[in-house]
Amino acid sequence: MPSSKYILITMLPQALLLVTLLNINVASTSNIIKTLPGFRGDLPFKLETGYVGVGGMDDVQLFYYFFESEGSPEYDPLVLWLTGGPGCSAFSAIVYENLGPLSFDYAHSIGNKPKLELNPYSWTKNNIPNFQVANIIFLDAPVGTGFSYAKTWEGYSNLNDTLSAAQTYEFLRKWLMDHPKFYNSPLYIAGDSYSGITVPMLVQEISDGNQDEHVPPMNLKGYVLGNPGTDEKKDNNYQVLFAYLKALISDELYQSMKKNCKGEYINVDLNNTLCLEDLQLYNECIEDIQSVQILEPSCTLVASPKSAGSKRNINYFSDKDSVNLLLSFPQLPRPWCRSYNYLFSYIWANDKTVQDALHIQEGSIKEWLRCNHTLQDSYISDVSSSLVYHENLIKQGYRVLIYSGDHDMLVPYVATMAWIESLNLTVDSRWKPWFVDGQVAGYRVQYSDKKYQLTYTTIKGAGHTAPEYKPEECHAMISRWFAYYPL
Numbered sequence: 032m033p034s035s036k037y038i039l040i041t042m043l044p045q046a047l048l049l050v051t052l053l054n055i056n057v058a059s060t061s062n063i064i065k066t067l068p069g070f071r072g073d074l075p076f077k078l079e080t081g082y083v084g085v086g087g088m089d090d091v092q093l094f095y096y097f098f099e100s101e102g103s104p105e106y107d108p109l110v111l112w113l114t115g116g117p118g119c120s121a122f123s124a125i126v127y128e129n130l131g132p133l134s135f136d137y138a139h140s141i142g143n144k145p146k147l148e149l150n151p152y153s154w155t156k157n158n159i160p161n162f163q164v165a166n167i168i169f170l171d172a173p174v175g176t177g178f179s180y181a182k183t184w185e186g187y188s189n190l191n192d193t194l195s196a197a198q199t200y201e202f203l204r205k206w207l208m209d210h211p212k213f214y215n216s217p218l219y220i221a222g223d224s225y226s227g228i229t230v231p232m233l234v235q236e237i238s239d240g241n242q243d244e245h246v247p248p249m250n251l252k253g254y255v256l257g258n259p260g261t262d263e264k265k266d267n268n269y270q271v272l273f274a275y276l277k278a279l280i281s282d283e284l285y286q287s288m289k290k291n292c293k294g295e296y297i298n299v300d301l302n303n304t305l306c307l308e309d310l311q312l313y314n315e316c317i318e319d320i321q322s323v324q325i326l327e328p329s330c331t332l333v334a335s336p337k338s339a340g341s342k343r344n345i346n347y348f349s350d351k352d353s354v355n356l357l358l359s360f361p362q363l364p365r366p367w368c369r370s371y372n373y374l375f376s377y378i379w380a381n382d383k384t385v386q387d388a389l390h391i392q393e394g395s396i397k398e399w400l401r402c403n404h405t406l407q408d409s410y411i412s413d414v415s416s417s418l419v420y421h422e423n424l425i426k427q428g429y430r431v432l433i434y435s436g437d438h439d440m441l442v443p444y445v446a447t448m449a450w451i452e453s454l455n456l457t458v459d460s461r462w463k464p465w466f467v468d469g470q471v472a473g474y475r476v477q478y479s480d481k482k483y484q485l486t487y488t489t490i491k492g493a494g495h496t497a498p499e500y501k502p503e504e505c506h507a508m509i510s511r512w513f514a515y516y517p518l
Contacts, residue, residue: 059081059082059083059084059205059206059209060081060082060390061079061080061081061097061209062079062080062081062390063077063078063079064078064079064080064388064389064390066388067133067147067385067388067389068379068382068384068385068388069140069144069145069146069147069379069385070133070146070147070148075149076098076099076101076132076155077098077099077104078096078097078098079096079097079099080094080095080096080097080389080390081094081095081097081390082094082095082179082392083095083202083205083206083209084205085198085201085202085205086186086198086201088182089182090181090182090183090185090186091174091179091180091181091182091186091198092174092179092180092181092182092392092395093170093171093172093174093179093198093199093202094170094171094177094178094179094180094391095121095168095169095170095171095202095206096121096122096125096131096168096169097166097167097168097169098131098132098153098155098166098167098169099155099166100155100157100164100165100166100167101132101153101155101156101157101164102155102156102157102163102164104166105212107163107164107165107166107216107513108163108165108166108216108217108218108219108252108513109165109166109167109168109213109216109217109218109219110154110165110166110167110168110218110219110220110221110255111167111168111170111199111203111218111219111220111221111233112124112130112167112168112169112170112221112222113170113172113199113220113221113222113226113229113230113233114128114169114176114222114223114224114226115222115223115224115225115226115227115260115496116176116224116225116402116403116406116407117173117176117195117225117229117406117407117410118173118175118176118400118402118403118404118406118407118410119176119224119225119401119402119403120171120176120177120178120376120380120399120400120401120402121169121170121171121176121177122169122171122177122376122380122401123373123376123401123402124169124223125169126147126150126376127372127373127376127499128223128496128498128499129150129152129153129498129499129502129505129506130153130154130167130169130498131150131153131154131155131167131169132149132150132153132155132156133147133148133149133150133153134147134148134149134150135147135148135372135375135376135379136148137372137375140375143378143382145375145378145379147379150502152498152502152503152505152506153506154167154506154509154510155167156506157510158506158510159507159510159511161514161516162507162510162511162513162514162516163510163513163514164509164510164513165219165509165513166213166216168203168206170199170202172195172198172199172202173190173194173195173198173199173406173410174186174187174190174198175187175190175403175405175406176403176406177399177400178386178389178391178395178396178399180392180395180396187406187409189411190406190409190410190411191410191411191412191413192228192229192232192411192412192413192414193232193413193414195229196229196232196233196236197236199229199233200233200236200237200240203233203237203249204240204245204246204247207247207249208246208247211247214247214248214250215250216250217250217252218237218249218250218251218252219251219252219253219254219255219430219513220233220234220237220251220254220255221254221255221256221257222255222256222257222259223256223257223258223259223496224257224258224259224260224441224442224495224496225260226256226259226260227256227258227259227260227261227417227442228260228261228412228414228417229417230254230256230259230417231254231256231417231420231421231424232414232417232420234251234254234420234424234429235420235423235424237249237251238251238424238427251429252429252430253429253430253431253432254429254431254432255431255432255433255434255509255512256431256432256433256434257433257434257435257496257497257498258434258435258436258439258441258442258447258495258496258497259433259442259447260442261416261417261418261421261442261446261447261450262415262416262417262418262446262450263412263415263416264297264298264415265416265446265449265450266442266443266446267296267297268294268295268296268297268446269443269445269446269449270296270440270441270443270446271285271288271296271313272285272443272445273440273443273444273445273446274313274316274317274440276445277325277438277440279316279317279320279325280312280313280316280317284309284312284313284316287305287309288306288309288310288313291303291305291306291308291309292306292309292310293306296310296313317440320440322439322440322441322495323439323440323441323494323495324369324436324438324439324493324494324495324500325438325440325494326438326492326494327368327369327494328366328367328368330366330368330370330371369499373401376401377399377400377401380399380401381398381399386399418450418453421450421454422454424483425454425456425480425483426483427483428481428482428483429483429484430484430485431483431484431485431486432485432486432488432508432509432512433447433451433485433486433487433488434473434487434488434489434490434497434505434508435447435487435488435489435490435493435497436489436490436492436493436494436495436496436497436500436501437473437489437490437491437492437493438492438493438494438500439493439494439495439496439497440495441495442495444489447487448487451478451485451487454478454480454485456478456479456480456483456485457478457479457480458476458477458478459477459478459479459484460475460476460477460517461476462474462475462476463475463476465488465508465517465518467503467504467507471491472490472491472501472504472507472508473488473489473490473491473493473504473508473518474488474489474491475487475488475489475518476488486512486518488508488518490504490505490508491504493505
């Protein structure tokens with residue numbers, strides 16, 4: 032963004048700025064939250080929640096949580112975070128992916144009164160001298176996600192990737208107008224899983240808006256994607272190679288599948304009996320594997336789609352039916368499953384006192400869901416691949432961080448590496464380990480094209496998505512990257 036353009040907008044007289052605000056129809060509510068049910072005492076950080084109206088007549092009300100950096104908020108970057116799904120609440124990213132300053136205190140959460148505790152690995156919390164953290168807006172998007180709602184039924188209709196990106200762009204413009212002190216903050220758009228589709232689209236919207244001199248100009252520096260769904264068909268096809276590399280299938284079967292299926296494992300020709308027979312053997316090998324993290328127990332009470340080709344392959348949260356089953360049979364012997372922790376979010380977020388504390392519009396939603404599968408069933412994935420957006424953004428000179436949990440089978444790292452390599456970037460620093468506390472935390476490679484810089488890294492032992500499994504390592508990763516420090 033040209034600096035002269037920024038100086039011009041920040042020096043506008045108040046009256047002219049007011050006219051500009053009215054021209055883009057800012058309609059928002061915000062509240063500073065001092066206390067939350069389940070957390071003892073006042074919150075030791077700044078939390079703001081609110082709604083921003085987007086679309087015709089501001090029919091769609093997008094809900095957000097905003098956490099100021101606990102480092103130097105006036106200098107730290109501003110991040111807009113979009114959780115995957117589509118339809119998974121930002122609250123999941125806050126408490127389960129360890130991106131926010133709060134998490135559930137599982138040891139002391141009993142019955143219907145979940146307890147909250149401070150998360151030492153929040154991406155807003157600076158634990159490492161000379162590194163950097165961020166101010167983060169966690170957005171419930173698209174409408175129907177979390178606490179976001181529409182005033183009329185039309186607001187929920189015809190939802191798709193293109194509309195979602197456009198409404199999120201409108202949200203960000205209006206939010207910045209309400210928070211002018213962040214005009215000059217380095218801006219990053221971030222997300223994971225299904226947001227691998229919508230984040231690059233949003234970055235393109237912002238980039239185009241800056242070129243078209245939309246108000247306010249945004250100090251866009253780049254974007255961050257974790258375990259990103261990028262091209263559904265290709266991502267799913269690479270699950271077979273991942274299974275082979277992780278010894279989930281034999282070399283004999285893998286070679287036979289390559290030969291008989293010719294590298295195409297999705298939408299197979301029903302007349303190709305040899306390929307179908309191989310796929311049957313393949314499914315027998317992997318059907319009891321927990322695909323979000325292949326080393327963890329397979330949970331029979333959790334919806335975990337096994338058929339490739341569905342966008343639910345990129346949905347990594349359990350649905351409400353799983354929680355109901357868990358509550359119905361609490362004494363059944365079973366291995367511990369990470370998804371059982373998700374029960375606390377349903378209890379907490381549906382509590383009337385919690386919703387009052389967050390200033391949720393009364394009657395706006397029937398029930399809070401961590402991942403709204405009803406929305407997913409009606410949502411139209413009108414962009415099958417976001418690769419073209421990555422290609423277009425190279426010439427803009429942005430900084431990009433892509434990371435993968437190396438035990439994630441939903442969006443396997445080999446799929447992500449393949450599309451990154453297809454960008455034909457220059458390798459600046461070849462594949463090598465990076466460390467946290469003297470231990471290998473993952474492996475990274477760095478690419479460039481003129482001013483464009485892309486860092487790709489794996490998180491050793493992590494699943495889908497990485498910060499939920501390796502919060503310390505991911506905190507080190509992001510705080511180094513924000514500070515332009517090598518991993």
